[in-house]
Amino acid sequence: MKALHGFLTLVGVSAVVTLSSCAPDRVIGHLLASEAQTNCIVGCHDVDEYPDSMGVFIPGNIYQYDECTAETTDSDVDGLSDMCEYTLAHTFAPNLNVQEYDDVRNYAHWAARLEDGGQVIILYMLSYWEDGGDTGGSSFWCGGLVFHPTGCLGHSGDSEYIVETIKYNSTTKHWYLDGVSASTHVGERVWYPVNGELTTFEISPINSFVLSYEGNARTAPTIWVADGKHANYSTQTHCNDYGAIALTVQTNSDDCVNDRVLMPLNIGLQNERNFGSSSYHLLDRMAVDDTSHPDYASEATECYWTAKTLHGWWNSSSDVGQLNYSDVLSAWGF
Numbered sequence: 001m002k003a004l005h006g007f008l009t010l011v012g013v014s015a016v017v018t019l020s021s022c023a024p025d026r027v028i029g030h031l032l033a034s035e036a037q038t039n040c041i042v043g044c045h046d047v048d049e050y051p052d053s054m055g056v057f058i059p060g061n062i063y064q065y066d067e068c069t070a071e072t073t074d075s076d077v078d079g080l081s082d083m084c085e086y087t088l089a090h091t092f093a094p095n096l097n098v099q100e101y102d103d104v105r106n107y108a109h110w111a112a113r114l115e116d117g118g119q120v121i122i123l124y125m126l127s128y129w130e131d132g133g134d135t136g137g138s139s140f141w142c143g144g145l146v147f148h149p150t151g152c153l154g155h156s157g158d159s160e161y162i163v164e165t166i167k168y169n170s171t172t173k174h175w176y177l178d179g180v181s182a183s184t185h186v187g188e189r190v191w192y193p194v195n196g197e198l199t200t201f202e203i204s205p206i207n208s209f210v211l212s213y214e215g216n217a218r219t220a221p222t223i224w225v226a227d228g229k230h231a232n233y234s235t236q237t238h239c240n241d242y243g244a245i246a247l248t249v250q251t252n253s254d255d256c257v258n259d260r261v262l263m264p265l266n267i268g269l270q271n272e273r274n275f276g277s278s279s280y281h282l283l284d285r286m287a288v289d290d291t292s293h294p295d296y297a298s299e300a301t302e303c304y305w306t307a308k309t310l311h312g313w314w315n316s317s318s319d320v321g322q323l324n325y326s327d328v329l330s331a332w333g334f
Contacts, residue, residue: 042060042061042062044059044060045059046059046060047059048173048174049172049173050171050172050173050174053169053172053174053216054174054176054196054216054217054218054219055169055172055174055175055176055177055216055217055218055219056091056174056175056176056215056216056219057172057173057174058087058091058175062081062083062084063083063084063087064168064173065118065168065170067081067084068080068081068084068085068088069081069114075271075276075280075282076274076276076277076279076280076282077277077279077280078112078113078114078276078277078280079113079114080112080113080114080120082270082271085112085120085271085274086270086271086274088112088120088122088166088175089110089112089122089124089267089274090267091175091219091220092122092164092166092175092177092219092220093110093124093220093264093265093266093267094124094162094164094220094221094222094223094265095214095220095221095222095223095262095263095264095265096223096225096262096263096264096265097222097223097224097225097236097256097260097261097262097263098225098260098261098262098263099225099227099255099256099257099258099259099260100259100260100261101259102132102225102227102228103128103129103130103132104128104225104230104263105128105129105130106126106127106128106129107127107129107273107286107288107313108124108125108126108127108265108266108267108268108273109124109125109127109267109268109273109274109275109283109304110122110123110124110125110267110273110274110275111123111125111274111275111276111277111329111334112274113277113333113334115333118167118168119165119166119167119178120165120166120167121163121164121165121166121332121333122163122164122166123161123162123163123328123329123332123334124161124162124163124164124265124267125159125161125275125304125325125328126158126159126160126161126162126230126265127157127158127159127302127310127312127325128157128158128159128160128230128312129156129157129158129293129312129313129314130155130156130157130158130312130314131155131156131157131158131228131229131230132227132228132229133155133228133229156311156312156314156316157302157309157310157311157312157313157314157316158230158310158312159183159309159310159323159324159325159328160182160183160230160231160232161182161183161323161325161328162180162181162182162183162223162232163180163181163182163332164177164179164180164221165177165178165179165180166178176218176219177198177218177219177220177221178193178198178218179191179192179193179198180198180211180221182223182232182233183231183232183323184231184232184233184242185229185231185242185243185244185254189202189232189233189234191209191210191211191221191234194208196217197210197211197217198210198211198218198221199211200234200238202238202241202242207241209233209234209235209237209238210234210235211234212234212235214262220264221234222262224236224238224239224256225256226239226243226254226255226256227254227255227256227257229243229244229253229254231243231244231254233254233256236256236257239254239255239256240252240254240255240256240257242254275304275305275329275334277334278305278329278330278334281305283304284303284304284305284306285301285302285303285306286301286302287299287300287301287313288300288302288313293313294314295313295314295315296313298314298315300313300314300315300316301313303326304325304326304329305326305329306326307324307326307327308324308326309323309324310323310324310325
């Protein structure tokens with residue numbers, strides 16, 4: 001994996017500081033997953049009996065559905081054990097296909113919960129430091145006009161997100177991806193099962209786009225990230241065909257063309273970036289403890305459960321082109 005010229009090597013190395021003005025973090029007292037593997041939990045040597053089936057087998061009894069949802073250590077009281085929800089969030093964290101020279105520095109956080117139907121919902125809040133805009137592209141709407149519509153402009157902070165629905169197959173003992181929703185300029189794009197594939201449709205059934213994976217089908221998806229604007233797509237073609245909304249027009253301003261690299265999304269260690277549930281907030285307001293951030297000296301903070309526009313830890317008051325993550329958390333039942 002190549003470093004993104006100073007960007008990729010920074011992702012995930014900074015630390016979160018929880019401020020005293022927020023509720024204190026709950027102590028997450030459970031065996032670390034790495035320790036569980038080292039010490040060999042029950043079932044850790046089990047063999048995948050269905051290696052060609054979709055999804056992924058996670059050895060260890062504690063990672064099977066019945067144990068994941070049993071009455072055990074569950075710091076945020078969301079129906080999933082602490083160890084299981086982190087392991088699923090880490091296992092299914094998307095691989096981001098990004099432009100090598102794009103500024104994709106981020107401080108990704110996440111939340112997971114169990115639904116009544118038995119599926120697990122994982123929300124990845126990508127939390128980019130900034131949106132680079134798309135005013136220099138080849139699109140007429142974003143690059144060819146004398147003035148630049150709001151949808152094409154950059155801004156501090158970029159509150160993109162990806163939501164995954166994960167299910168468990170009790171026969172194969174595989175966890176598998178059963179649906180994806182991701183933020184774009186027009187709201188969300190949704191991929192759902194069609195003939196065994198996760199597919200999204202644009203305009204008509206002729207324009208269909210299928211997700212791809214680095215491993216088995218229906219595991220961690222590969223998401224193509226538009227240069228500068230960071231909208232999420234399933235394929236390069238999908239990305240190049242769409243873009244920002246400019247003067248109410250759906251444009252093709254986005255690009256996923258040259259010098260691409262794959263960046264696995266970093267969600268931190270264990271539950272250090274897990275926001276918990278609506279009843280039990282494990283985190284809320286944070287400062288970025290990373291001196292490489294250009295505006296580190298301002299000591300800016302970001303909130304997630306509390307309604308506040310993400311500014312990427314810049315001392316900014318602009319709300320251009322942004323979502324509150326509190327709205328996203330609420331919309332997805334957290």
